[in-house]
Amino acid sequence: MIILTAFLFCCQLAGAQTITQSTDTFFVFNKLAGEQVTDFTVDNLGNLYIVNKTGQIKKTGPAGDSIAVFNNVRQFGKLYLIDVTNPLRVLLYFRDFGTIVVLDRFLNTRATIDLRKQQLFQVNAIGQSYDNNIWVYDEMESKLKRVGEDGRVLDQTTDFRLIVDTAPSPQFIVDQNRLVYIYDSLKGVYLFDYYGAFKNRIQLKGWTDFTVIANAMYGRDANMLYRYEPGTLNLQNYPIPVAMRDAQKIKITPGYLYVLRNNRLEVFSYR
Template identity: 25%
Template sequence: MKNAILFFWLLPFSIYSQDIIETTHIKTTDFNTNKIVAIDNFGTIYHLNNNTFYKKSTSNTISYNNLQLGEVTTANAFNPLKINLFYRDFNTVIILDNRLAEIFKIDFNDRQPYKNVTHLSNGFDNTIWIFNQDTQQLELYNHKNNTTQARSLPIQNKVLDLKSNYNQVWLLTSAYILEYNYFGNLISKTPNTGYTKLEENNGNLLLLKDNKLFYLKNNSDKAIPISLPNLLIKQFFVTNETLYIYQNQKLQQFQLKIN
């Protein structure tokens, strides 16, 4: 009986014991580019430099550029077989295969109904998640048959960032972190206490606030600070439990110690 009482007394402490996520520095690599988009499990680096998109593996480097469309606003390599490049100034998306050959072009200016897109992320099959500024709605858009398969209610606050995987999508707004399923239904709403950017990894979120990173586990509303040395965090993302931070032409690699 005494052991049972002790177990239940300690249980809340074991559940909520991780007040900070420790990290171990793995290595620092010199890397000169404008923006790193992703690093996969095989060490392939997807990055943007001088408005050219690169895929750099251990064996070779290939590239893609489209000078007619101006600057790449965002790039997404979550699905390496369908990489998407978003050119906001021209309201256009280019989809590339794993050899960076163009397989689809979506010009929203020529499509009806017209969509004024400000943010974009990957979807499943032939879909992408877009934020339509004119309607203030998140849409799951099928670019092959020009249909919207899911649509959220209008968003009341300014959208700061958009990330997704095959099953979920997150909108970071000035007031909330909004999570939706692939039907466009809102499944969680967490107050934004100053976060300006987010990244997704296996349903968990990394959040940037005041040059510090926080980890928000799936199905939790408590963001846990990540212990890091004093770095200027230009970019960050996670592959499995490896945290990458890019700043000052240095790619820093850390192991996250997550309970």
């Protein structure tokens, strides 16, 4: 069902370029999901994770029911990233302290990983791996590494500087459908398989809020939403409604668009 809904959205995006920018009714306001929000994310079950101004993380279900709360956010400084690719295993990354906190589905702490103890001192991006370990990109060595919950490095790629003309400094790592997507907004997308073999580099630059749904990549800039499927030459785009262009963050999911603006989290359905 998720893939079918995503496909319908992709078909809509494919024809979106013929719609004028003033046709903002493509997105229909659904609800206000929160105020005083500083960050958020959504998992593939529709659960919403909201970070408020006090640093608290609140998890709610698709119907808005409260599921769990995590209050110990400030122990490791500013929260840099939340990865909920696996709803049963939530990753919090505190970049300034080089620390990953692993939570269960009720936001209880399962593990705390100090990357610095593994000589990983410059890591800007992490992500869930296919086998419930963690991808990290070590910028000092220009390598993608897979680490366990104990912090040990389980596997790593060749030095990127030996296989591509310029090594990335990624903001996002996404593990999806047997591929690892590394996104650097200045250099584009680097694709690898699970064995660390380089597959391709795609020159999609300047995107924020990068994500992957099924086999397609999504992102945005200040004015447009984008969709691109590797192996095609068709970059689809849709104008972002004027009222959303001051958004701090936009997340696309099958069926809904989540928009954080003025510390208010608004949810839109699309048709």
